[in-house]
Amino acid sequence: MTDLSAGHGPRSGGAGTILDLDAVSFGPFSLRSRLLEKDGVPVKLGSRAMDILRLLVSRAGEVVPKNEILGYAWSGLSVEEISLRVHVAELRKVLGDGKDGVRYITNIPSRGYCFVAPVQRGPRAEPPSLTSRPAEKVTSSPSLPHRLDRMVGRDEIVAELAPRLLRDRFVTLRGPGGIGKTTIAVALAHALCDRFEGNVHFLEFGPLKDAALVASTVAAALGLVVHHNDPSDSIVNFLRGRRLLLVLDSCEHVIDAVARLAEDIHREAPGVAILATSRESLLVAGEQIFELAPLRGPPQGTRLSAGEVLNYPAARLFVDRANAAGHRDDLTDEDAEVLVQICGKLDGIALAIELAAARVGLYGLREMAALLDSRLQLEWRGRRTAPPRQQTLGATLDWSFGLIGENERIVFLRLAVFAGHFTLKGAIAVVAEEETPEERVIDALEQLVAKSLVSSQPDGASRRYRLLDATRAYAMQKLADGGEASVIARRHACYVQRTLEAGLTAQGGSGQMSRSQERAGLLADARAALAWSYANDDGADLRVPLAGSCTGLFVELNLLNEARIWSDRALAMLDDADRGGRWELELQSTLGHAFMFTERNSEQAEAALRRGLEIAQTIGDHANTFRLLSRLNMFYRRTGGYRHLVPTARHAERIARLIGDTAGIAGSKALLGVSYHLAGDQAEAQAHLDEGMRDDAALRGTQPGHFAYSRTPQIPLARVLWLRGYPDRALECVLPLVGASAPRDVVMHCIALCWSASVFGWVGDWSAVETMSTRLATHASMHGLVPYEAVATGFRAQTMIAHGEALGGIDLLRSALPRLHADRYELYMSAFAADLSSGLVSLGRLAEGAQVLHETIDRVEQEGGAFDMPELLRLRGELEAQSGNLDAAEASLVASAELAEQQGALSWRLRTEMSLARLRERQGVRDPREQLAKTYARFTEGVDTADLRAARLMLNPPSA
Template sequence: MTDLSEGRGPRGGAGTIPALDAVSFGPFSLRSRLLQKDGVPVKLGSRAMDILRLLVSRAGEVVPKSEILSYAWSGLSVEEISLRVHVAELRKALGDGKDGVRYITNIPSRGYCFVAPVQRGTRAEPPAPASVPPDKVTPSPSLPHRLDRMVGRDEIVAELAPRLLRDRFVTLRGPGGIGKTTIAVALAHDLSDRFEGNVHFLEFGPLKDAALVASTVAAALGLVVHHNDPSGSIVNFLRARRLLLVLDSCEHVIDAVARLAEDIHREAPGVAILATSRESLLVAGEQIFELVPLPGPPQGARLSAGEVLGYPAARLFVDRANAAGHRDDLTDEDAEVLVQICGKLDGIALAIELAAARVGLYGLREMAALLDSRLQLEWRGRRTAPPRQQTLGATLDWSFGLIGENERAVFQRLAVFAGHFTLEGAIAVAAEEGTPEDRVIDALEQLVAKSLVSSQPDGASRRYRLLDATRAYAMQKLADVGDAHVIARRHACHVQRTLESGLAAQGGSGQVSRSQQRVGLLADARAALAWSYANDDGADLRVPLAGSCTGLFVELNLLNEARIWSDRALAMLDDAGRGGRWELELQSTLGHAFMFTERNSEQAEAALRRGLEIAQALGDHANTFRLLSRLNMYYRRTGGYRHLVPTARHAERIARMIGDTAGIAGSKALLGVSYHLAGDQAEAQAHLDEGMRDDAALRGTQPGHFAYSRTPQIPLARVLWLRGYPDRALECVLPLVGASAPRDVVMHCIALCWSASVFGWVGDWSAVETMSARLATHASMHGLVPYEAVATGFRAQTLIAHGEVTGGIDLLRSALPRLHADRYELYMSAFAADLARGLVSSGRLAEGAQVLNETIDRVEREGGAFDMPELLRLRGELEAQGGNLHAAEASLVASAELAERQGALSWQLRTEMSLSQLRERQGVGDPREQLAKTYARFTEGFETADLRKARLMLNPPSA
């Protein structure tokens, strides 16, 4: 609501309402106290005008009658009939009700609500949706199933759809159990085609920690973030996208949701937000849609059965009663009782459904009596309402009293699940030792039939959950009988066994995607960890539970959580636990998390080496391979090239011991990239070619596999160029940046980086510019800060290549310190060489030589690298430019010899071109003889930059 206060007019008065700057609704516009229809003034009395202005200023809200009277008749005591008279005048002037158009509705016993869409000022319109046939749109996997039959809410869904498309940010507000989620699911399904299936449904009910709201949204969007607050990454990701974001059950984490939703609404004009909450988010851009109870028949009226069924509350009751097995037709006599029941249930959908499910057992009249004696619903104001579980507490007390002891026990115990659960999970937490499992199965079946537990299909199986209000109620009952800690322990043990067994890592056969299964497990993993670390009863579970959860955190890219829990658990290890499987899992996770969240710190290496030591001692080959692979990545990132081949060789031996085809292919990829970076391109190509033969098996691995995310194709492209096959290198690159891009977000960054380097080597700088832009976007989206610096470095390369030297130098001056601070040395030498080249071309030879020599010294200390021939070549050129021809020749000869030893024909060609120019300057023999021999060894790539330059040197144009 805008905050431009304006007085009530000439009569003054007690209150103010927001100024209405050219608001419009339908054909009407309202400015100050002037109402116009299609530009023609509409005559309206002053009281009616006051009422209109007040209602319009709070459009979508129910304004109490007392508040309207106080505003329009300030200081006067008038009867309510006066209000009705002026509302009738207002409705007549607006044509309310004609041709189905509605502006003002009366909410019995509450007040009036302006229901027409109101436009205030101008808004940025989201991009127009592409026309996609509904039958071609694939429903979002995060979107729950819609009810086969929704009673009494179709008109609301129809009204909300255009409002959400226009306003982009609507909060569906109402008390618990009223049906907000049902409407949100239906609306999301209806609008799915308008967003080409891009609908993300986030259920915040299981989330207990508001600090995890942004991480939960990021995970649902498929983002990888490695910092505590991913809000900025989420906004960056959504900024240019068109999708529908449904934020369900926000009230218990409302501050965090409100901040994030406001940022998204402001910065991402193509995103529509539908929130459901018991209270408003109270942020800019939010439009409130108050969900009122289902209308029921007026109390005391004598209506026929047909007339009673014209009211949604009664229709829902009969529909759910029939679904529960009640088959008797509704008579006119029954209709009188049903009117009473609807009145007592107050139009709350959940209460209606709970009561209707028992009609088959007790009949209508008995049900009405039970409602009088056992069920006393309370309805309170939104902000002064008691805790969530109390809103429908009386309804649930009554329902709880109608089920047997066995069902009660199972119902209470199931409350420990934070989200969906399986039949196996229900048995694990609800079955007593020595008690037949059938008792739990029977009880669960009855709880589903009696609407206390919801159920939905998952392929050939089913998933279950308690509605949030029901779960809170059941949890309180569990605490009342003193079993909360016992059941929480069972739940923690079940979570540990589920994760430890690897069932989740193998994926499911049902319709629910792997990511949904993992997110579902995440809620229970967090709940189990929180309980075990907060209660002494769970002390013995803390280490094994954290150890079991770490793989889940890593797979979902929640690396901060992985680091925190691994660190906490390791601090609790006793002597008996040191050197065991849990320390192995925790150290492995801690090292991996440190590598990405703590700037490749020495702590990362220490943790990975400790994990490797334990894995080897335990004979755990899969974890030995995984840790060797992670150490290899650590050394790649930090420039420790001398460690690469030994760790990769070790990993290959382990893969062969395991005997897994994908694992062996993964070890070949590891060996290939290690030999490539260490400077042996012949060995690199041999291993990568071998790995490519089983690449299909490798690509088919799931995140739980020890060789997951290894792919030989990424380094192979660079090796092919270095070996003298530029055309094959480009053929290898193109799938990596197209439809066959790696699934893993980090590997996708690596593919973009290494593809950019290949495009730069062949001289396609427009492609480098494209790759750097994609890399910057992808890295920013997923919070991968070091890769943003790499993208800056590639952008600087393109500037220097295009002659914009000053801009390139400035960008490299900003990127290199950032990479150094992150200990991310992999790209430092290439970018430092570009900086030296740029400095020299701008007349700063000494400064450029210093940068280059420092880079060569650093690389030599680490045992050399694949690009050392190029660094030596560049040093020779700078020495020649400075007049030291003897030193230049030594550097260039060393470069050529090293390139030959490395099997890097393309480096050798570059060096021979530099040597040819030097020898021509020295006047020594035939300066192009060796260049011609090297050029003759190429069989392809003749239109790439280096080969065109060499050809021109060998065959200069005639004067």
């Protein structure tokens, strides 16, 4: 422990004493006053970490002793050295210390810390903007499509747009369909990838049919958990302070929703650049329009040589794509004259040029020109009054459609039912029939790819296919005109249902993430199939099984609001044949899980989970029985139903052993460990958590949302270890979380932050509690996890009360506790209520404190008791002693000590023995500290934690 009473100044001050900095810079960072920026974008940094950074930077190159750092950052407070380590770890993470060999802060053992990076001092430098270039070349974002190997006639536009986008931050590429907006957007994103250090997100809205899903789609691409209808605020909160490029492609059919979101992002997130492509302007503040002109073609009526005509991008694109399609004849001067005519008829529209060029090898150049004259009329006016996209390119596609064989036409039209990418297996499933057998589908698909009607791209060892949006719209209309639309849509819905159902079956008890990643590619088709089946009588019989198959996918992708809506809708349509079967089971399970987070811990959530469990047990579905038991266990944890925890966990363990899956068995051990911990049997809890830790790899591989247990058992184990009297081992479990970034499963990460904060509070490291609560609040706000916002407030209040700021802490707790109660989130209420009671008592408001504590104990007893009952009884005994009722106080404290011993909670016992020692001293008992000494002697570690220091001080008081 360090005595900081002689600190160097107030925590928020010091600039005029230790620090005398106008502005300094180091690497990509600039530090001005208490503002840290990276490449011109503000960096969020906690106040303690900022104090440490300012001190170290002001003494760059010097070793600053640890006591001096503690004295400056925690002026007037007594804190552990671990607090310094936690905040230095936070600081190093923010700075990227150690990445690519770059070092900023080094630890000099037994001495202190030193800022070792070169620091530039002097007049304040202008902060870097979006136009500043990072030093290292980086890899492009995984969401960014591959750039074309050769882009014709657009390099100048990319070169012009790059600095404009960096300067203005919001540019819309506007132009008619097929003109090449997406191609330019992809090329521009690749060109700027280095500037944004790889932080480029490409959003393709083409497959999206519902404008209400725009924000959810953006949130999912950014990795945010979606728990409500409109996550726009969560998106803006997430992007605020970040530096990245957001590409919004094909916005015209969802333009109002995109416009609102883009305007908010542009206004609130100055480090984000937005590149949109659309047939019309978004018409919002900040938008800069770039009108994309057609490819420049040779002037009509002129005679040009072959070399001269190729100076024009439209002609060059035509020849390039014709060669790519297999046409190998050299372009002659006579051909050049014909090519001039063709370019004039195609009006410089890239898609039309590519479609025509792909057929030159079949018909020849002159015949192609004749076909254009007789069968193809293009209308490109580029105005708001122009025909819709499918009509605009309809003539081109009519002509292209006329050039392919009958078998290719059948396959082409039927493929239009796919809303996104599809596989060869999917194409065969939807298209093939007796008259169009599998081999014909394969052959036709190859021809359609070769003729540019279907695009293809590698996907690992296989390939993915898709129809361009305009092509798909054209084909869908043709399909409807031919009377096949409903038949093919039904086949598509059946294919989606079968594929997702097979994925659910394959997951079974394991819920491995690789399965989810494969299934995620079906999201657009799942949405399209659901929309069709619920809008058409032909799909009525598919509605329930399709929803049952799709909603599990929504849960895996954290689209819980969609999962809830479709589950609820399908359950309302169940007939007698479906009740009690597989699909009601799946829908009830999904509905209960989604309700827990989108509608809080409602009675409807419990009812749905219980109904699902009843069905699973009746039909002998062990995998779903286990999954539902894990979800019910989480429900009881959240709602304080502690008496139900161990029975449901034991039941889950039996089912896991029947299934025999490694991850399931490990998960059941984690479930049992947490259940015994909360129910108050810490020895059993430790034994089961230790067993779960042995299969840690299997646990970490499970899919988020599939089960409801911790995939990182060391976090609950930390709480158990502290209670059992191993504070140092407990800290070893939670310290790695201090510098860890949020994983994919954000909900479980928030739970880990909550539980870690409680461990840090028990050992008396309130600075670490503050760090955990700040991060928890950030994630809760970012992802719309409302209950965790209240939990973060509770931990912040704990910290304030511990620091003697009782009034402020009480106000925060009076705000947080009703919110938790409204959410039925009882798990943290007893601890926070105890803090509220202690805060009131510290202000002399004994009656109020007693009432809060009495109500809390009554509520916990009604639920069957809990792990913290010994502490609640101890606090009641302290309060009774303070009120002068020593007999009642002794009874409460003895009951606390006995219960702590029964639970195997040595740390609770130590606290109670300190309270009993003080009481017995007042009662005049001989040797009042005898039992305290015996309890203290049972500890083998943690001598520097708060409770053991306090006990040691009582046993060895300083001489007068």
